[in-house]
Amino acid sequence: MRSGLLIVISGPSGAGKGTICKGWLEKNSDAVLSVSVTTRPPRPNEQDGKNYFFKTREEFEAMIKDNDFLEYAEVYGNYYGTPRKYVQQQLSKGRDVVLEIDIQGALQIKERFDEGVFIFIVPPTMEELRRRNVNRGTEDPDAVLKRFKCAFKEINFIRRYNYVVVNDSVNDAIENIDAIVKAEKCRVDRNLNLIAQLQGGGICE
Amino acid sequence: MRSGLLIVISGPSGAGKGTICKGWLEKNSDAVLSVSVTTRPPRPNEQDGKNYFFKTREEFEAMIKDNDFLEYAEVYGNYYGTPRKYVQQQLSKGRDVVLEIDIQGALQIKERFDEGVFIFIVPPTMEELRRRNVNRGTEDPDAVLKRFKCAFKEINFIRRYNYVVVNDSVNDAIENIDAIVKAEKCRVDRNLNLIAQLQGGGICE
Numbered sequence: 480m481r482s483g484l485l486i487v488i489s490g491p492s493g494a495g496k497g498t499i500c501k502g503w504l505e506k507n508s509d510a511v512l513s514v515s516v517t518t519r520p521p522r523p524n525e526q527d528g529k530n531y532f533f534k535t536r537e538e539f540e541a542m543i544k545d546n547d548f549l550e551y552a553e554v555y556g557n558y559y560g561t562p563r564k565y566v567q568q569q570l571s572k573g574r575d576v577v578l579e580i581d582i583q584g585a586l587q588i589k590e591r592f593d594e595g596v597f598i599f600i601v602p603p604t605m606e607e608l609r610r611r612n613v614n615r616g617t618e619d620p621d622a623v624l625k626r627f628k629c630a631f632k633e634i635n636f637i638r639r640y641n642y643v644v645v646n647d648s649v650n651d652a653i654e655n656i657d658a659i660v661k662a663e664k665c666r667v668d669r670n671l672n673l674i675a676q677l678q679g680g681g682i683c684e
Numbered sequence: 685m686r687s688g689l690l691i692v693i694s695g696p697s698g699a700g701k702g703t704i705c706k707g708w709l710e711k712n713s714d715a716v717l718s719v720s721v722t723t724r725p726p727r728p729n730e731q732d733g734k735n736y737f738f739k740t741r742e743e744f745e746a747m748i749k750d751n752d753f754l755e756y757a758e759v760y761g762n763y764y765g766t767p768r769k770y771v772q773q774q775l776s777k778g779r780d781v782v783l784e785i786d787i788q789g790a791l792q793i794k795e796r797f798d799e800g801v802f803i804f805i806v807p808p809t810m811e812e813l814r815r816r817n818v819n820r821g822t823e824d825p826d827a828v829l830k831r832f833k834c835a836f837k838e839i840n841f842i843r844r845y846n847y848v849v850v851n852d853s854v855n856d857a858i859e860n861i862d863a864i865v866k867a868e869k870c871r872v873d874r875n876l877n878l879i880a881q882l883q884g885g886g887i888c889e
Contacts, residue, residue: 598870599872601878601882604882605882605883631883634879634882634883635883637872637879638872638879640872641871641872642867642870642871642872643870643871643872643875643878643879644870645878654866655866655867655870657863658862658863658864658866658867658870659863659866659867659870661859661860661863661864661867662847662860662863662864662866662867662868663867665803665847665848665849665860665863665864666846666847666848667804667842667843667845667846667847667848670848673806673848673850674839674842674843674848677806677809677810677839678810678836678839678840
């Protein structure tokens with residue numbers, strides 16, 4: 480059984496990660512979205528194991544101690560994390576796992592799981608990113624500017640990723656991610672078993 | 685203007701490099717096949733600059749001295765080589781250049797042009813490779829066996845390539861090469877200009 484790929488989709492806020500992940504998963508029904516662990520209480524209709532794995536603070540901290548997370552962070556008093564075990568179980572079943580995550584989280588994962596495929600989504604221009612953030616309209620202008628400045632600085636981390644995909648058209652971006660996943664599966668370093676098989680199956684004396 | 689990619693398609697004799705290159709070029713009409721330089725005399729209907737660049741032995745040796753080849757070899761008293769200038773002219777026009785070449789040639793190119801994309805075509809099994817070589821039927825069985833043994837040893841060089849594509853179905857192989865080329869164009873290290881542009885085009889004070 481060939482292992483699946485961990486596909487980490489990341490990038491600044493407003494670049495369109497969520498839409499791209501959703502669209503890609505619709506086209507690739509064998510792949511799964513990574514389910515996060517959180518200590519925040521479930522909202523109505525949220526299911527344990529589907530939307531999140533819900534844990535107590537004590538359980539979460541025990542998992543941290545046991546090195547059970549590919550990454551985690553505390554946001555406004557709640558923990559959020561990517562469970563190593565769930566991801567590895569899916570990968571070992573041959574399923575690709577998609578993880579939509581902010582840049583800090585992606586960099587943590589890169590340190591612990593370098594064999595993942597790290598894709599950075601960028602807007603066509605920074606001006607467009609600013610416009611997208613403003614148009615969300617859910618925050619006051621100062622918060623928008625602050626978030627935009629943060630996104631601008633975060634672009635620096637792009638060099639630690641493998642791929643950059645420009646989100647000019649969502650469909651083109653999804654096609655590029657399709658190509659990246661297909662190509663990664665052809666990488667020589669991901670096919671050492673196949674090569675060993677070819678060499679073992681020769682009829683050379 | 686974005687530079688094209690040098691796509692080196694290589695692998696053992698009988699793996700199907702030629703068919704795959706031809707099929708891929710038919711689908712990608714902006715790409716070009718690399719034209720080799722040779723000292724062998726032109727056959728009827730062969731055109732200089734289209735089938736080959738025809739040169740005298742003296743001209744070829746002067747080119748070797750000037751480091752004008754990405755690779756070259758002498759086969760049965762004739763030289764064959766891949767001219768650096770032709771390839772670079774096409775790449776600088778933004779055209780992808782495909783090079784179908786044996787393993788020794790590909791390894792020479794890798795040393796001189798590491799930014800190429802190195803793809804190794806393998807048969808589904810070594811038994812299948814043997815069958816394909818036998819079925820060519822143009823050689824005596826000893827020559828076939830010798831060539832097959834050589835192919836078997838050559839598989840060892842696969843680790844110096846970037847990608848391996850199994851030629852089980854020609855269409856699938858071509859689709860994989862399409863994906864590889866598309867993905868390579870998204871690699872962060874091939875998009876440093878784009879990133880610089882994004883960073884320079886910010887409105888951050």
